[in-house]
Structures are given as C-alpha cells and as structure tokens.
Amino acid sequence: MITCEMAIVAMMSVHMHTILQSRGLSATAAVALSALIGPSQVASRLMELTIGKKWPPYVSMALGVAGVAAALGLIIFGTDLNTPALIIYGAGLGVVSITTGTVPLAVFGPMRYPLLMGRLRRISLVMQAIAPAIGAWLLTQAGMNALLSFIGALSVLCLLVAVYLARKCHSHIKLKA
Numbered sequence: 001m002i003t004c005e006m007a008i009v010a011m012m013s014v015h016m017h018t019i020l021q022s023r024g025l026s027a028t029a030a031v032a033l034s035a036l037i038g039p040s041q042v043a044s045r046l047m048e049l050t051i052g053k054k055w056p057p058y059v060s061m062a063l064g065v066a067g068v069a070a071a072l073g074l075i076i077f078g079t080d081l082n083t084p085a086l087i088i089y090g091a092g093l094g095v096v097s098i099t100t101g102t103v104p105l106a107v108f109g110p111m112r113y114p115l116l117m118g119r120l121r122r123i124s125l126v127m128q129a130i131a132p133a134i135g136a137w138l139l140t141q142a143g144m145n146a147l148l149s150f151i152g153a154l155s156v157l158c159l160l161v162a163v164y165l166a167r168k169c170h171s172h173i174k175l176k177a
Contacts, residue, residue, distance in 0.1 A: 001161040002100045005065060006124040007131040008072070008154050009093060014132035015139065015147065022144045023078050033086050040090025041097070048098050057106050058169040061099035065162035067092025069155040076148045100124075107169050 012019070020030035044064075052060050071089035074081045104120065105113050138147045 001061075001065070001158055001165060002120050003124045003127045004154055004158045004161065005068070005096055005100075007127045007134075008068065008151060008158065010128040010131040011135040011147075011151055012072075012089075015135050018139070019075065019144070019148065020082065023075065023082065025082065033082055036083065036086045037090035037093070040087045041094035044091035044094035045098055048095055052095075052098075056169070057099050057102035058166040060095050061103050062162045062166040064092045064095030064099060065158050068096065069159045072152060072155045076152045103165075103169065 016034050017027065017030040020033060021027060025033065048060055067088050069092075071085045071092060074085035074088075079085070100120075101117065104116050108116055135147055135150070138150055
C-alpha cells in the first residue's frame with residue numbers, strides 16, 4: 001500500500017500541472033491551485049495530532065487513502081471542483097505520510113519496526129524514482145486518458161488495500177487485547 005501510494009504521489013507531483021491544464025486550467029491557475037496542496041498537508045497533520053488520537057492509526061491511514069482517491073476521482077473525471085479536490089488531495093497526503101510510519105509501529109511493535117520500515121521504504125523509494133517516468137511514458141505513448149486511468153486504477157487499488165489492512169489490523173489488535 002505504501003509503495004502504491006508513493007507511486008501516485010510521485011506521478012502526481014511531476015504531472016500535476018499537465019493534468020490540470022488538460023482539464024482546462026491555465027498554467028498560472030494550475031500552479032496557483034497546486035500551491036494549496038502543501039498547506040492542506042500541514043493542516044491535516046495537525047488535525048491528525050489532535051483528533052486523530054481518538055482512533056487507531058490504521059483508521060487514519062484508510063481515511064487518508066480514501067481522501068486521495070476521492071480527490072483524484074474529482075480531477076480524473078474532469079469536474080469543476082479542482083480547488084476542493086486539491087485541498088482534499090493534500091489533506092489525504094498529509095495523513096498518509098504520517099500513517100506510513102505509525103501503522104507498522106502499532107501493528108508490529110518497536111522491536112520489528114526498524115527492519116520492517118527499512119524494507120518497506122526501500123521498495124517505495126524505488127517506485128517513487130521510476131513512477132514519474134512511467135507516467136511520462138504513458139502520457140507520450142497513449143495520452144492523458146491513459147495516464148489518468150493508470151493513476152485512477154492505482155488509487156482504487158490503494159484504497160482497497162488500505163481498507164483490507166485496516167480490517168486485518170483491527171482484528172489483529174483485538175486478538176492481542
């Protein structure tokens with residue numbers, strides 16, 4: 001799930017302006033709207049630190065991934081909701097960035113955490129390195145719809161995996177109690 005989500009982030013980071021321009025925005029508007037992502041990430045992290053303590057980290061993870069998926073759906077299907085889509089996208093990314101560390105710690109504990117995170121991060125860093133090139137290849141060889149379809153499919157896959165993991169984590173933690 002971490003690898004899949006990082007592939008989306010890497011592709012969207014590189015191709016965001018092109019995608020937004022394909023949806024009718026000017027280059028200036030695409031840059032201006034993209035500037036909403038960072039503050040949204042920070043705001044969601046602050047919310048996670050306050051109200052996120054009321055539930056387990058795997059719930060936050062699923063909510064963050066769902067936010068990213070919903071935002072991408074708004075962008076992919078060409079709605080006029082680009083501003084809220086990018087705010088939701090940034091908020092989802094903010095939560096996902098926190099939970100990629102907190103979920104493994106909660107599920108596997110501090111003893112297994114360092115080695116596990118090293119392995120998980122190695123794979124996701126490789127994916128982050130190659131995902132923009134895959135996106136560029138799709139864009140040049142098959143067009144914008146192919147790129148958006150691929151990102152959308154990855155987003156749905158991430159959401160399904162996040163929900164599955166949240167359910168597995170919930171039952172795993174209930175068994176430990």
